[in-house]
Structures are given as C-alpha cells and as structure tokens.
Amino acid sequence: MRFEVLILGNSSATPIFERHPTAQIINFNEQYFLIDCGEGTQMQMHRYGVKSNKISHIFISHLHGDHYLGLIGLLSSMNLHGRTADLHLYGPSVLIDIINLQLKYSDARLQYNLIFQPTNPDQEEVLYRSEKLTVRSFPLKHRVPTTGFRFDEGPRSASLIREKIEKLNIPKVFFGMLKRGIDCVDVDGTVYKAAELTKPAPASRSYAYCSDTRAFEKYVDSIRGVDLLYHESTFLHELVDRAEETCHSTCKEAGMVARQVEAKKLLLGHYSARYKDLTPLLEEAQLEFVNTELSFEGKWYKV
Amino acid sequence: MRFEVLILGNSSATPIFERHPTAQIINFNEQYFLIDCGEGTQMQMHRYGVKSNKISHIFISHLHGDHYLGLIGLLSSMNLHGRTADLHLYGPSVLIDIINLQLKYSDARLQYNLIFQPTNPDQEEVLYRSEKLTVRSFPLKHRVPTTGFRFDEGPRSASLIREKIEKLNIPKVFFGMLKRGIDCVDVDGTVYKAAELTKPAPASRSYAYCSDTRAFEKYVDSIRGVDLLYHESTFLHELVDRAEETCHSTCKEAGMVARQVEAKKLLLGHYSARYKDLTPLLEEAQLEFVNTELSFEGKWYKV
Incomplete structure (x- = not known):
C-alpha cells in the first residue's frame, strides 16, 4: 500500500532558483492529502501530474502567504473543472473568512461542499481518523498560530x-x-x-510535517518515532540568531530534533532564498542525524 | 522612448498548456506598470527578467481570481526584498480590504507605502497623469465590477x-x-x-487593455483610435452563447471592436482552456481585422 510524499514546493518566503513556496502531496493508498498550498501550487500539480480531483483533504499549517496563497486559486479551479466531491479543509480558524471574502467578491459559488474544520494551535488534536489512517495536528512555535501534521497508518494486515x-x-x-x-x-x-x-504484519508507518517552527519546542512529543520527518531547515546554524528572531530552525537543529525523537529519516526543506547550493545544508544536518535527505521538488519520498 | 507591453499571462480562468492567468507589464520609458496580477505573476516576472522594484503602479481590472490572486504574494515579496519606494495600487474598492485581511493574519507590516485608489466601475476616470503619460480606467461589462485601462502618451518632442x-x-x-x-x-x-x-514630432502612442468584458458595450468610446488594443478573446464565435452567458468576447467580436474603434493593431488573449492550438482564434479575428496578433507569454509588443 502506497504511502509517499511528493514535494511541490520547498522554498521559504519567496520563490527563487526554480524553487516554489511550500506545498506537498501525501499519497496514502491513492487517496491524496495536500499539506500547505503556496502560490503556484496548482501549476506545480500540473507539472508533476497530480490530478486535483484525487485530493480529498487539505491541511494548512498557518497563514503566512508562502503556505496558503495558492489555496483560493486551487479551490476555484476545482470548481471550474466540475468537482462535485466533498473537500475537507483544515487550518487556522480565520482561513475560512479569507476564502469566503474572496469568493464573495468574485461572485463565485463552489459547486462542491467545502467542509472546514479549524485547527487548534494550542494542543494536539485528531483531525481525521479511519481504520487505515489517523491525521493529527499539533502546535508548532512560529510568529503566528501554526500547527504541524502527523499521519499515522493504522494496523497493517499480515x-x-x-x-x-x-x-x-x-x-x-x-x-x-x-x-x-x-x-x-x-x-x-x-x-x-x-x-x-x-x-507477521509489517509495522505501521508514520509521517510528520513541521513547518514553520522554531526547533525544540514541546512538539517533539507529537512527532516521536516517526518513520519520515519533514522538518523545516531555513538556515545554516551560523544564522541561528536569525532563526531565533524569525522563529525558524537551522539545519543542525532539524538534525538534532530528528535524533531526539528517534525518527527513521529526516527530510529537509523550506530553504532560505540565500542558499542556491543546498549541499552545505544537508551536510550540516547529517552531522547530527545521518539519515537525512534534501527535499527536491517533483520527487516522491517513501514514508 | 520605449512604450511596450510584456505578456506574463494569457490564459483565462485556469492555468493550462503552460499558459498562466492574466498579467502584463507596460514599460513606458523604463517605468513599469503592472496590469492585473494572476496567481504566479511573481514567478513569471522572474522567468522573464522583470525586477519588481521597477514597478511603480499596479492596476487590477476586477476581482476574479485569475486577475488578482498573485497580488498579495507579490506585495509580500517586494517587502521581503526590502522595497521602500511607494507603490500605487488601483482596483475595485474592496481589494484593499482583502489585502488588509491577509496582511493582518500573516502579522506582516509593509515597509513601503502602498497607496490605494479605488477604480470607478461606472464611468471613465483619470488615474494617473504626468506630462508624459495619462492612464485612465473605463467601465467594462463583466459579471462583477470591472474596468479596462488606457495609456496615452503625452505630446512627443520634435x-x-x-x-x-x-x-x-x-x-x-x-x-x-x-x-x-x-x-x-x-x-x-x-x-x-x-x-x-x-x-515634426511623431504622433503620441496609446494602449488599451480590455479584459474581461462582453464585446460592444459603451467602452468603445474609451478606446477609440488606440495604437495597440489588447482585447480578450476567450472563445471562438461558434461559442458566442457561452460568451454571452459568461460575459466574455469571441475572437470575431474582438476583431469587430478593433475595426469599429479604428485601432491600429489588435492583440488577442485570455484564451479559454479548451483551445490548445490558437491558430483558429487568430484566423477568426483576422477576418474582421487584418492587423491582429496572438499574444504569447514572455513576448514584448511595441505600442
């Protein structure tokens, strides 16, 4: 059964070097979940052959533009493409106000049900539970209310x-x-x-998404033991002061978090626009946690 | 003195076939004006080498997503890139409410002055006037309040x-x-x-932008005699009923308008996603108005 992550955007703040703002697709047994939706996500989906009608759930971590400005365009395009299936949306409570305002002034009415559930930036919560998969949100530490997301596969069959x-x-x-x-x-x-x-049944798999966040906050309990951990690594550690100031993490810190929570593998992303060559970022994290990879756009990563 | 238009997006509604939602740059004597700002405009600017700090004025025709969803991302990126120069923004009055709501929840404060002036969807108005250039808005006929824009060069020197x-x-x-x-x-x-x-001084040049609109409304008086007319041509005329219904124009109609207002040249755009090959659109318009060109993304057109 497939459980994979496609990176659609791995840039922080502004698009640069052909890197795009944050978005990623979870393919869980051919059911697609979208995490974050920066500007241009629908174009990235075209580019990498993701059909929007396969997406059933969208999770928005926070309301900085590079994590959600592509959402209203995607919702509108789904409408224009004749979507009728329900769409579940999770994110900060005011997200729905922004969407409704934009829909109102464009005089658009969605022909499908958009089912919104606000996330809780103060404590861990289950957002979705089926026999095969549970999705939780958990608080991150950023400049505005932000949550991460954790995907846990249910018990697998022998x-x-x-x-x-x-x-x-x-x-x-x-x-x-x-x-x-x-x-x-x-x-x-x-x-x-x-x-x-x-x-015997193989072990159940799990994925956690942590972006954007200052490292080492209480969220570590929420991501303990995950197979694949996507953790933002905006800066090299020489800019740890800037990371502190902007509530981001360094690559070294991302590696330390992965080791601390005993993740099986770490995936870096949310790279600052100041880094064209990403090798130093990878090397810095690997000093703390060997099984680290850089996330690249258009690439699927197995959980 | 340069007076040229760069097409950044020529697709209607949804991005497809590598065509992007509407945006274009007017280079008037190295001063840049942006007309409309669909999702991904800042990426298109990167692609075609347009520096955002050269843009002094932005004009938004209406609040359908494919004409303005890239705006907040562009404004944010200008901020992150350290812009301090004033930026003038013109568009429907509620546009500023949407921007302010998005800035509020992203906890962002622009470090430059964003000077907003609402456009009037009911009558022609002068938005900008200098010795060298006058920009006017004029009402178009669409499903939501919409204006076109006309750029008139001032008297040229001998x-x-x-x-x-x-x-x-x-x-x-x-x-x-x-x-x-x-x-x-x-x-x-x-x-x-x-x-x-x-x-003797060469004749002053003029450019008019008409998108989105049903053809043949009173706006023809506002665009009379322009040198270059960009007119939306969403459909072939066999779909004129659909054009009526959605308040768009057909290629034949765009050609007829160009002839009626005695434009020197017509530029087509805002193509429906149903047309991969655009040749039939060009041919249909040329039957009405010979001096017609298709607009292509990344191409500069002289006024």
Whole structure:
C-alpha cells in the first residue's frame, strides 16, 4: 500500500532558483492529502501530474502567504473543472473568512461542499481518523498560530504465505480472516491456523510535517518515532540568531530534533532564498542525524 | 522612448498548456506598470527578467481570481526584498480590504507605502497623469465590477535635424526649446527657426487593455483610435452563447471592436482552456481585422 510524499514546493518566503513556496502531496493508498498550498501550487500539480480531483483533504499549517496563497486559486479551479466531491479543509480558524471574502467578491459559488474544520494551535488534536489512517495536528512555535501534521497508518494486515496457501488449496473465502489473525475451520473440519499461514504484519508507518517552527519546542512529543520527518531547515546554524528572531530552525537543529525523537529519516526543506547550493545544508544536518535527505521538488519520498 | 507591453499571462480562468492567468507589464520609458496580477505573476516576472522594484503602479481590472490572486504574494515579496519606494495600487474598492485581511493574519507590516485608489466601475476616470503619460480606467461589462485601462502618451518632442544643427554649430543650450517648437536668438543675433531645424514630432502612442468584458458595450468610446488594443478573446464565435452567458468576447467580436474603434493593431488573449492550438482564434479575428496578433507569454509588443 502506497504511502509517499511528493514535494511541490520547498522554498521559504519567496520563490527563487526554480524553487516554489511550500506545498506537498501525501499519497496514502491513492487517496491524496495536500499539506500547505503556496502560490503556484496548482501549476506545480500540473507539472508533476497530480490530478486535483484525487485530493480529498487539505491541511494548512498557518497563514503566512508562502503556505496558503495558492489555496483560493486551487479551490476555484476545482470548481471550474466540475468537482462535485466533498473537500475537507483544515487550518487556522480565520482561513475560512479569507476564502469566503474572496469568493464573495468574485461572485463565485463552489459547486462542491467545502467542509472546514479549524485547527487548534494550542494542543494536539485528531483531525481525521479511519481504520487505515489517523491525521493529527499539533502546535508548532512560529510568529503566528501554526500547527504541524502527523499521519499515522493504522494496523497493517499480515500477508499470506503463498506457497502454503496454494499447497493446501485453501479457499479464498478464508484469506481475509487469516490475514487478520483468525484461525478458520473448513466444512470438512480442517483447521487453518493463521499463525502458520501468514507472515507477521509489517509495522505501521508514520509521517510528520513541521513547518514553520522554531526547533525544540514541546512538539517533539507529537512527532516521536516517526518513520519520515519533514522538518523545516531555513538556515545554516551560523544564522541561528536569525532563526531565533524569525522563529525558524537551522539545519543542525532539524538534525538534532530528528535524533531526539528517534525518527527513521529526516527530510529537509523550506530553504532560505540565500542558499542556491543546498549541499552545505544537508551536510550540516547529517552531522547530527545521518539519515537525512534534501527535499527536491517533483520527487516522491517513501514514508 | 520605449512604450511596450510584456505578456506574463494569457490564459483565462485556469492555468493550462503552460499558459498562466492574466498579467502584463507596460514599460513606458523604463517605468513599469503592472496590469492585473494572476496567481504566479511573481514567478513569471522572474522567468522573464522583470525586477519588481521597477514597478511603480499596479492596476487590477476586477476581482476574479485569475486577475488578482498573485497580488498579495507579490506585495509580500517586494517587502521581503526590502522595497521602500511607494507603490500605487488601483482596483475595485474592496481589494484593499482583502489585502488588509491577509496582511493582518500573516502579522506582516509593509515597509513601503502602498497607496490605494479605488477604480470607478461606472464611468471613465483619470488615474494617473504626468506630462508624459495619462492612464485612465473605463467601465467594462463583466459579471462583477470591472474596468479596462488606457495609456496615452503625452505630446512627443520634435527631433532635431542633426546635419543642419551640426552645420550651423548651434549651441546645445537651444536644443530643448527648438524641440518644443520655439525659435531662438543667439547672442550675436542669429535666429534659429524651430520649423527649419526640426522634424515634426511623431504622433503620441496609446494602449488599451480590455479584459474581461462582453464585446460592444459603451467602452468603445474609451478606446477609440488606440495604437495597440489588447482585447480578450476567450472563445471562438461558434461559442458566442457561452460568451454571452459568461460575459466574455469571441475572437470575431474582438476583431469587430478593433475595426469599429479604428485601432491600429489588435492583440488577442485570455484564451479559454479548451483551445490548445490558437491558430483558429487568430484566423477568426483576422477576418474582421487584418492587423491582429496572438499574444504569447514572455513576448514584448511595441505600442
């Protein structure tokens, strides 16, 4: 089952060097979730072949322009493209006021349901829960109310041991129960033992998104043990004062956070416009946390 | 003296086929004016080498997203890039409310003066007047309050006839007056006759921008005799019913308007997403008005 992240924008503040403001797509089993939606996100989606009708949920971290100014354009284009499916939107409470004001003056009426749920910048909350996936928001520390998002996969099924199943000619009707660990009895009394016929379920996967934020705040409890951690790394540590001042993080700090929370892998992003070559950013983070990668636009990263 | 238009976006409604929502730059003697500012305008400016600090005035025709959603991002980036020069903004009166709401929630304060002047959707008005240039807005007919813009160059100077000037060794101090048609008398009593020493001033140039609008409304009086007319041509005439319904124009109608107002040249744009190949649009307009061109993004058009 797919669980991947596509980076659509990894620039901080202003677009530069062909880098765009923040946006990313989570593909969870072909259901698409959009996190943040900087200006030009719909063009980036075109460029990388993402169909907007696959997006069911949009999560906005905060109301700095580089994280949400592409939203109203995307919502309008979805409308023009004939969307009828519900769209769930999560973000700071006043986001819906801005959207409604813009819709009002453009005399536009969305032909689909836009279901808005405000995020809570003060404590962790579950935003979405299904059997297969749970999405939570959690407070970050920035200059305006901001949340991160964490995606946790539900329990995964065990997989059948094909050779044994075929050898015993077990009817398909029992596959689902066996995968869930339930022993089955056939009409002739034969017992099929789940433990013998299946490989143990693989571990559930998790992804966390932390942008924008000052490092080392209480959010570390919310991201503990994630498989893939996207953490903003706006500056090199030589500019830690600037990071403090603007409530951002340095690459060194992002690496330290990843180590502290025992993430499996760290993905850097939200690069300052002052860095054309990103290698020093990667190297600095890797000194703290080896399994670090730079995020690049247009690239899918497995969770 | 330069008077040119750079097309940054020529798509209607949604970005497609690498075409972007509406925006264009007027370069008048190295002073830049931006007309409309669809999503992604600042990226298009990067792409085509337009420095935002050269822009002194921005004109927004109406509040459909494809004509203004890039504005707040551009204003923010100007701020981040350290702009201190005044910026003049003209558009529908509520535009400033939307901008102020977005600035408020992003906790941003512009470090330059943003001087807003609402446009009047009911009658023609002068927005800007200098010795060299006058800019007017005039009502268009669209689904929401909309104006077009007309740029009229002021009287141009006559040019000196170099050979005569050099032969008579006329002091430079007289050049300005001669160009303005004033005869001069030298200290030794020699009379320099402007009419003999200058070529007549070339005609003043004018540009008009009409997007979005239903064709054939009273705005034709406002654009009479322009040298270059940019007129939206969203549809082929086979879709004139759709043009009526959505308050847009067809290519045939754009051609007829250009002929009716005796424009020198017509530039088409605001193409519907249904047209990948634009040749039929050009051909249809040219049947009505021969001197028609398609507008292409990244291309400068002389006025």
